[in-house]
Amino acid sequence: MTHTLHRVGNRENLQGDYVFLCMPSKDINHVGSGPKLRKFLELCLKNNCVTLGDCRKGNEFHQLSRENMLDNIEDRAVVTATFKDKQAVVAMIEDLKKEDLGLSIVISGLVDEVGECCSKTGLKMHTVEHSMGRWGKTEKLPPQEILEITTMCGHSMISVNFISEMIDEVKKGKMTAEAAAAELFKPCMCGIFNTDRAAKLIAEIAGK
Amino acid sequence: MQINKETCVNCGLCVSRCPVAAIKTDTPSGVQIDFDECVECGVCLRWRVCPTDSLYQQELKWPRTIRSIMSDVLTIAEESQISGRGTEEMKTNDVTGRFKKGWVGLAMELGRPGVATRMYDVEKVAMAVAKEGVEFERQNPITSMMADQKTGKFKEELLNERVLSAIIEFGVREEKVPAILKILEEVAPTLDTVFSLDICSKVGDDGAAPHVAIVEDMGLWLSPNGKINIGLGRPLVKED
Numbered sequence A: 001m002t003h004t005l006h007r008v009g010n011r012e013n014l015q016g017d018y019v020f021l022c023m024p025s026k027d028i029n030h031v032g033s034g035p036k037l038r039k040f041l042e043l044c045l046k047n048n049c050v051t052l053g054d055c056r057k058g059n060e061f062h063q064l065s066r067e068n069m070l071d072n073i074e075d076r077a078v079v080t081a082t083f084k085d086k087q088a089v090v091a092m093i094e095d096l097k098k099e100d101l102g103l104s105i106v107i108s109g110l111v112d113e114v115g116e117c118c119s120k121t122g123l124k125m126h127t128v129e130h131s132m133g134r135w136g137k138t139e140k141l142p143p144q145e146i147l148e149i150t151t152m153c154g155h156s157m158i159s160v161n162f163i164s165e166m167i168d169e170v171k172k173g174k175m176t177a178e179a180a181a182a183e184l185f186k187p188c189m190c191g192i193f194n195t196d197r198a199a200k201l202i203a204e205i206a207g208k
Numbered sequence B: 001m002q003i004n005k006e007t008c009v010n011c012g013l014c015v016s017r018c019p020v021a022a023i024k025t026d027t028p029s030g031v032q033i034d035f036d037e038c039v040e041c042g043v044c045l046r047w048r049v050c051p052t053d054s055l056y057q058q059e060l061k062w063p064r065t066i067r068s069i070m071s072d073v074l075t076i077a078e079e080s081q082i083s084g085r086g087t088e089e090m091k092t093n094d095v096t097g098r099f100k101k102g103w104v105g106l107a108m109e110l111g112r113p114g115v116a117t118r119m120y121d122v123e124k125v126a127m128a129v130a131k132e133g134v135e136f137e138r139q140n141p142i143t144s145m146m147a148d149q150k151t152g153k154f155k156e157e158l159l160n161e162r163v164l165s166a167i168i169e170f171g172v173r174e175e176k177v178p179a180i181l182k183i184l185e186e187v188a189p190t191l192d193t194v195f196s197l198d199i200c201s202k203v204g205d206d207g208a209a210p211h212v213a214i215v216e217d218m219g220l221w222l223s224p225n226g227k228i229n230i231g232l233g234r235p236l237v238k239e240d
Helices: A034-046 A066-071 A086-099 A111-120 A144-150 A160-171 A177-185 A195-206 B065-071 B089-096 B119-130 B174-190 B210-217
Strands: A018-023 A051-054 A079-083 A104-110 A127-136 B023-027 B030-033 B103-110 B146-148 B166-173 B194-202 B225-229
Touching: A018 A034, A018 A086, A018 B089, A034 A051, A034 A066, A034 A079, A034 A086, A051 A066, A079 A086, A079 A195, A086 A104, A086 A111, A104 A111, A104 B089, A111 B225, A127 B089, A127 B174, A127 B210, A144 A160, A144 A195, A160 A177, A160 A195, A177 A195, B089 B103, B089 B194, B089 B225, B103 B119, B103 B174, B103 B210, B119 B166, B119 B174, B166 B174, B174 B194, B174 B210, B194 B210
Parallel strands: none
Antiparallel strands: A018 A079, A018 A104, A051 A079, A104 B225, A127 B194, A127 B225, B023 B030, B103 B166, B103 B194
16 A cells, blocks of 8 residues: 555645645554544644545545544554645654554655654654656656646545646636645545645646 | 346436446436446446446456456455555565665556556567566456566456556666656557556665655656555564
8 A cells, every 4th residue: 555655746745735644554563553543633633634544434524524534533543634734744643652552553645744754753763765757658648747646645546637627727717726736636535636736736726 | 346227217316436437327227337348347327326236247257357356445466465456565575675775666557547458458468568577566457367477467367457556566676767757768658558667765874765866867757645564563583
């Protein structure tokens, strides 16, 4: 499951896109992890996350409310949240250190910037994973500007055709870029589709 | 997924929601799901977009069941016991020690992003890298779909199944990485799909992840963004 990797973008727009993931490990620390996973999401909310989700039971749209999502977290869940700036990342790491949940935490984002955030909080990166891009029949892929949006759902739940439809609605003035981003978030069950970055990207494309 | 044509009003609202464009409008019965193209991801149904609730999940039988495992993010795979298509991989490396010093993790996600793949293309890549003697990750559902884990040969009845993506995953010693990447360069043009490739390793005492130098030495591209395990899991794994 590499769903928070492979987000396409340039340095500038990736600077507004960080994903936190919290995960227990089977047979090591998963027993009783449910309340800790919930605490993680509460810390994300405290630090003004953009979106949040539960990869096991689905996002708040699927579970009909944010409260349901928080109440339904199970021991083997993988929970996530997105953030839009480095200040929030640093604050989040500080809170996680204080809370000492004991569960694995993974941050996806510009590697050098996440490294900087770790240094500021006295942490060292433990393991790093990079994307080596897309190989094979790449002519089947949509244009770069659409990839930047669709790859924010790593499980590819957001269709390219629907993204184009939403961009058209924004171009016609029938919808705001923010409303389009919120609509596109719905099928992203893990909640890692960063609606703040998506709205900016949609507005940019629609404005061309 | 199927559409109940007795209640469907052919409004077409579901059409653009399908991640693999398997819902067609130009059929003799109006809006219809191309059963062979559908990957059973569940997106159209979960979106609650149908005004007459005509979309329904039919019973899935082997080998079609693997479409749901590899496409529907909420399906729990028996091997990993987690949702999604992969494993804990580097995400819990601070407590599992799966990728130790001197080792590199590699994963090829066939069909990603959004192109989907037939399993015969997954087999092509698996058989190519198997020649280097890699040991496929046992907790990955893909590995149990192989008829022979030594050769990477898949069960015959699975080869034409279409899935949103499938991850071939393994760890190798650092010195083996260039040979594996060369193999991937050779096999990539033979595929009818794409794959997203990722690489990981434990950060050394010098603060660097060893895979970075290996990839850079080969002149290959690495993304500026990535995934970082920040070592807060407990108990922290100790290496001998």
